[in-house]
Amino acid sequence: MTAIRPFPDAAREGLANPQLRANLARATGTIRDKRRTVVEETPDWEELREAGRAIKARTLAALDEHLLVLERAVESAGGQVWWARDAAEANEAVARIARGHGVTEIVKVKSLTTDELGLNEYLAGQGIDAVETDLAELILQLDGDWSSHILVPALHRNRHEIAELFRRTIDREVGDEPAALAEAARTYLRKKFLAARMGVSGANFLVAETGTAVVVESEGNGRMCTTLPAVLVTVAGIEKVVPRWDDLEVFLQHLPRSSTGERMNPYTSLWSGTRAGEGPSEFHLVLVDNGRTRVLADEVGRGALACIRCSACLNVCPVYERTGGHAYGSIYPGPIGAILTPQLVGIENAATLPYASSLCGACYEACPVKIDIPDILVHLRGRAVEAGTEPASERVAMRGLAHTFASRRAYESAQRLGRGALRLVPWARVGPLRAWGRARDLPSREPRTFRGWWRAR
Amino acid sequence: MRVTLFVPCYADTLAPNAAIATVTILERLGHEVVYPEEQTCCGQVHGNSGYFREALRLAERFVDVFADADLVVAPSASCVGTVRHLYARLARRAGKVELAERFEALGARVFELSEALTGPLAPGDAESFFPHRVTYHPTCHSLRALRVGDAPLRLLEAVEGIELVPLRRAEECCGFGGTFAVKNADTSAAMLADKVAAIEATGAEACVAVDGSCLLQIGGGLARSGSGVQALHLAEVLAGARSE
Numbered sequence: 001m002t003a004i005r006p007f008p009d010a011a012r013e014g015l016a017n018p019q020l021r022a023n024l025a026r027a028t029g030t031i032r033d034k035r036r037t038v039v040e041e042t043p044d045w046e047e048l049r050e051a052g053r054a055i056k057a058r059t060l061a062a063l064d065e066h067l068l069v070l071e072r073a074v075e076s077a078g079g080q081v082w083w084a085r086d087a088a089e090a091n092e093a094v095a096r097i098a099r100g101h102g103v104t105e106i107v108k109v110k111s112l113t114t115d116e117l118g119l120n121e122y123l124a125g126q127g128i129d130a131v132e133t134d135l136a137e138l139i140l141q142l143d144g145d146w147s148s149h150i151l152v153p154a155l156h157r158n159r160h161e162i163a164e165l166f167r168r169t170i171d172r173e174v175g176d177e178p179a180a181l182a183e184a185a186r187t188y189l190r191k192k193f194l195a196a197r198m199g200v201s202g203a204n205f206l207v208a209e210t211g212t213a214v215v216v217e218s219e220g221n222g223r224m225c226t227t228l229p230a231v232l233v234t235v236a237g238i239e240k241v242v243p244r245w246d247d248l249e250v251f252l253q254h255l256p257r258s259s260t261g262e263r264m265n266p267y268t269s270l271w272s273g274t275r276a277g278e279g280p281s282e283f284h285l286v287l288v289d290n291g292r293t294r295v296l297a298d299e300v301g302r303g304a305l306a307c308i309r310c311s312a313c314l315n316v317c318p319v320y321e322r323t324g325g326h327a328y329g330s331i332y333p334g335p336i337g338a339i340l341t342p343q344l345v346g347i348e349n350a351a352t353l354p355y356a357s358s359l360c361g362a363c364y365e366a367c368p369v370k371i372d373i374p375d376i377l378v379h380l381r382g383r384a385v386e387a388g389t390e391p392a393s394e395r396v397a398m399r400g401l402a403h404t405f406a407s408r409r410a411y412e413s414a415q416r417l418g419r420g421a422l423r424l425v426p427w428a429r430v431g432p433l434r435a436w437g438r439a440r441d442l443p444s445r446e447p448r449t450f451r452g453w454w455r456a457r
Numbered sequence: 458m459r460v461t462l463f464v465p466c467y468a469d470t471l472a473p474n475a476a477i478a479t480v481t482i483l484e485r486l487g488h489e490v491v492y493p494e495e496q497t498c499c500g501q502v503h504g505n506s507g508y509f510r511e512a513l514r515l516a517e518r519f520v521d522v523f524a525d526a527d528l529v530v531a532p533s534a535s536c537v538g539t540v541r542h543l544y545a546r547l548a549r550r551a552g553k554v555e556l557a558e559r560f561e562a563l564g565a566r567v568f569e570l571s572e573a574l575t576g577p578l579a580p581g582d583a584e585s586f587f588p589h590r591v592t593y594h595p596t597c598h599s600l601r602a603l604r605v606g607d608a609p610l611r612l613l614e615a616v617e618g619i620e621l622v623p624l625r626r627a628e629e630c631c632g633f634g635g636t637f638a639v640k641n642a643d644t645s646a647a648m649l650a651d652k653v654a655a656i657e658a659t660g661a662e663a664c665v666a667v668d669g670s671c672l673l674q675i676g677g678g679l680a681r682s683g684s685g686v687q688a689l690h691l692a693e694v695l696a697g698a699r700s701e
Contacts, residue, residue: 008641015647300550318630322647356641358634358648359505361601375546381507390507398503402511405466405498406518415470435642439649440677443471450464450473454480454492 004329014324034261056306073211077273091122109222110134111202148325232280254368258310291344313363335363351389354380461526466498475690534599587697588618633674
């Protein structure tokens with residue numbers, strides 16, 4: 001596993017790009033306001049959050065059992081289940097199904113998990129074209145770019161940039177108006193849908209008791225992917241399972257409210273296996289681990305697996321709003337990425353991510369399944385320190401400081417020394433405080449400490 | 458009532474005025490203030506940075522120092538949050554259940570100033586007088602960890618002569634975040650720049666908050682921008698009096 005680029009370095013690109021900062025501020029601001037409106041009108045919102053949390057926690061605690069129930073249900077509905085330990089196994093499963101049918105072009109509905117696996121690249125190497133049909137994903141694919149937001153993957157692009165891209169790739173004549181752009185994409189994608197013999201989807205939920213896959217999307221293109229081709233392959237992480245059909249009642253209420261700020265999702269597709277004369281004649285479900293059982297083994301960290309990918313945490317995050325999603329070095333950006341990525345790829349490969357937060361807590365407050373993101377961030381910082389990823393100088397300083405605070409006498413002499421040094425050393429230009437001094441003044445030196453005042457009065 | 462004062466290490470060392478003002482208010486309300494000089498630091502910086510062993514040692518020291526206190530008050534939401542929430546969590550995860558219970562017992566007796574003044578110490582009139590235009594920044598830990606709600610605002614509204622003006626996107630973090638301000642200095646500075654701009658747009662003479670650490674960040678940003686707006690702790694406003 002290769003290490004991601006350190007967050008503070010990667011963040012600088014977004015911070016220095018005023019167009020990106022403006023796009024992000026406008027887009028997240030709009031979604032934030034819409035979300036607030038539809039959350040505040042829901043009288044049992046806190047109960048819904050608690051229900052979502054409880055269902056996820058209960059399911060994760062017995063994940064192995066629920067997955068076996070799911071497998072049996074999918075098979076008895078006429079589907080086939082593939083178990084993939086890692087990205088290589090998952091990608092090869094999809095490729096094998098395609099090869100078995102002599103398919104060289106597949107249509108896809110947005111699936112973060114296949115992005116995590118690098119499925120498109122793998123298939124390309126096998127001579128199989130994967131066409132993204134979610135509009136934003138299509139934009140990124142045509143541009144050779146990658147997602148910066150879970151739900152609005154091309155959030156970092158404005159419509160003029162998109163129009164120019166379309167003229168270069170799919171429609172030489174298209175204008176800049178949103179309607180014209182949508183029409184150009186529709187015309188391009190219709191041909192792909194009608195010709196495709198195999199579709200690949202992700203899943204928002206997998207219902208164990210009925211063997212049902214659920215896709216929640218807002219364009220209708222996903223529905224075409226899952227119904228028109230003869231062969232349908234759904235690729236999903238093992239954490240997507242929910243035990244009962246009734247559990248959807250909770251998630252289908254708070255997912256659209258948390259993600260797009262809608263009361264109800266426009267296109268919700270549910271299917272169980274296959275049915276003669278209707279939709280695909282073959283259904284395959286690829287269940288992906290790819291690091292998830294390792295996350296599950298960490299009693300605190302496993303909270304991250306409850307995520308339903310709504311992206312509410314991104315939209316309220318003051319760090320994300322300023323750096324953009326690419327700074328997080330993975331397909332999972334923002335606060336959820338900061339707790340998920342280090343666990344999926346190993347803390348030593350992403351140790352800067354748990355520190356990419358001021359621990360302001362806005363994400364926890366917005367999360368529809370109550371993932372205590374700040375707590376998991378702090379927990380992962382502990383794992384980073386344990387793994388020795390933090391600078392030796394920091395370790396020395398922290399231990400020294402703890403030693404000083406361990407006795408009143410050491411503390412008071414450090415106070416005297418420190419206050420003297422504050423006057424004598426140009427801290428704004430040297431040492432760790434140099435970074436502080438670039439944007440802020442140091443506090444002016446007070447003539448006394450509090451304890452000095454207390455004793456003297 | 459007898460109130461035991463907990464003064465965060467940075468406030469004691471770098472910004473003593475908030476704690477001095479806290480003493481002033483509490484005494485003006487007729488309380489007896491005690492300050493155990495054995496106290497040093499709650500260990501928040503260690504706990505939040507991942508140095509859990511060190512944090513736990515400081516936590517144990519903290520409960521020893523404050524063992525006899527009935528009611529502890531601190532002019533800092535994030536340090537109170539550390540004592541109330543982080544201590545027990547760290548102890549439990551280290552398998553120290555008894556210690557966690559000791560932490561929880563103490564945690565229930567530790568209050569941030571605005572909580573104390575609107576909760577266990579209410580009611581009382583400190584006869585505060587502060588004839589200035591002021592805006593209020595709800596700090597993240599007071600808002601989302603301690604859930605003090607509008608307690609600080611209610612206290613400010615009761616101050617004579619004050620003109621309170623709303624702050625745009627008030628609930629957004631100022632970008633301090635302890636070591637975050639150092640490890641991710643550029644992102645922190647970008648957040649601060651927006652906070653400073655929002656404060657300056659209010660036309661207020663002072664920005665008030667209940668966390669000295671955030672005030673170091675905001676005050677540092679305001680000083681750098683040269684606008685002359687002061688960063689003040691709630692206690693400093695409440696300690697304002699007509700006769701001075």
